[in-house]
Amino acid sequence: MAVFTSVTLEDLAPWMSQFPLGKALAIRGIASGIENSNFFIDTEKGEYVLTIFENLDFDQLPFYLKLMRHLADRGVLVPAPIANLDGELCVALHGKPAAIVSKLAGSSQMAPLPVHCAEVGTMLARMHLAAQDFTIRQPNLRGLAWWQSTVPKVLEFLTDAKRSLMQDEIAFQTAFAQTATYQALQSGPVHADLFRNNVMFDGERLTGFFDFYFAGCDTWLFDVAVTINDWCIDVESGELDMARVTAMLNAYHAVRPFTAAEGDAWQAMLRAAAFRFWLSRVYDFYKPRDAEMLTPHDPGHFERILRLRISQPTLALPMALLSAPQ
Numbered sequence: 001m002a003v004f005t006s007v008t009l010e011d012l013a014p015w016m017s018q019f020p021l022g023k024a025l026a027i028r029g030i031a032s033g034i035e036n037s038n039f040f041i042d043t044e045k046g047e048y049v050l051t052i053f054e055n056l057d058f059d060q061l062p063f064y065l066k067l068m069r070h071l072a073d074r075g076v077l078v079p080a081p082i083a084n085l086d087g088e089l090c091v092a093l094h095g096k097p098a099a100i101v102s103k104l105a106g107s108s109q110m111a112p113l114p115v116h117c118a119e120v121g122t123m124l125a126r127m128h129l130a131a132q133d134f135t136i137r138q139p140n141l142r143g144l145a146w147w148q149s150t151v152p153k154v155l156e157f158l159t160d161a162k163r164s165l166m167q168d169e170i171a172f173q174t175a176f177a178q179t180a181t182y183q184a185l186q187s188g189p190v191h192a193d194l195f196r197n198n199v200m201f202d203g204e205r206l207t208g209f210f211d212f213y214f215a216g217c218d219t220w221l222f223d224v225a226v227t228i229n230d231w232c233i234d235v236e237s238g239e240l241d242m243a244r245v246t247a248m249l250n251a252y253h254a255v256r257p258f259t260a261a262e263g264d265a266w267q268a269m270l271r272a273a274a275f276r277f278w279l280s281r282v283y284d285f286y287k288p289r290d291a292e293m294l295t296p297h298d299p300g301h302f303e304r305i306l307r308l309r310i311s312q313p314t315l316a317l318p319m320a321l322l323s324a325p326q
């Protein structure tokens with residue numbers, strides 16, 4: 001159950017009059033999801049998704065909602081936020097920030113094939129390019145600064161082996177962020193959480209990316225690495241599946257060619273992407289917020305992936321891809 005704030009059709013009817021969607025006809029709570037209260041709503045203009053934000057406040061939401069609007073306006077497949085008659089994308093409902101976005105068709109593909117990975121790679125590259133001229137700047141709030149402030153809070157809960165791994169990796173990533181290679185990486189708004197459960201497919205056709213509430217400005221390669229580490233692995237072992245990796249990287253590269261600096265940074269970035277989710281899962285496990293106690297994620301999964309990405313030094317971007325200048 002992930003409806004923390006309940007909304008009835010009677011609540012909705014007067015509130016909906018500020019949106020150009022006609023009357024609300026039905027509302028159904030969405031059971032999955034762990035952060036927000038989500039509902040499918042039927043209106044006279046079609047089906048939409050209503051989200052009541054349980055953890056984000058009014059000041060934080062414009063970055064996410066305006067980014068989604070910006071991307072949707074440029075043909076990137078994402079839910080399009082609907083403005084009310086005053087042009088606002090975010091309006092209070094039951095005292096909490098709420099937004100209506102278009103409903104994506106299809107469902108998540110949890111057992112992706114190379115064809116699905118190629119679709120994701122293409123759309124991810126299109127998204128990075130389309131977001132380049134988005135003017136609001138917000139850092140990735142789960143980036144290096146968060147890692148550096150969070151590691152000391154969780155070390156006391158870890159075994160010696162895990163504590164060493166965490167201390168070694170934060171030292172490695174801190175040093176890596178100072179290198180010329182890292183500084184040469186292209187950056188901009190990224191999704192930063194593009195897991196299989198945040199993408200919709202209708203058969204083999206991608207219908208959209210959603211759940212942008214970890215988005216922020218970071219390197220594009222970090223976004224690619226986060227995506228590869230979820231879409232292109234054997235979920236039991238965490239080992240990369242090269243057919244899916246190649247499909248995703250080639251598709252991405254065909255739209256936005258990788259640079260030489262990105263080739264040099266690739267393995268460190270796969271480590272960074274694994275570390276980010278190991279750390280957040282450890283943090284949520286030992287210091288849970290109320291909402292997250294419902295569906296704890298397994299920290300061991302990303303610890304395993306991190307150890308693999310460190311110990312297998314052959315994970316380069318295929319050299320054939322490295323045709324673009326830095």
Ligand SMILES: Nc1ncnc2c1ncn2[C@@H]1O[C@H](COP(=O)(O)OP(=O)(O)O)[C@@H](O)[C@H]1O
Nearest residue numbers: 030032033034035036038049079102103104211
């Ligand atoms: N725009 C959308 N179109 C279609 N389904 C959506 C959309 N947004 C959310 N959903 C559905 O709601 C579920 C929960 O959304 P999600 O963003 O993952 O919630 P949370 O932020 O609470 O984790 C998704 O798994 C998906 O089924």
Ligand SMILES: N[C@@H](CCOP(=O)(O)O)C(=O)O
Nearest residue numbers: 034193195198211277281297
């Ligand atoms: N993808 C993250 C947690 C965020 O959950 P989401 O359902 O909002 O994508 C993880 O797996 O740790």
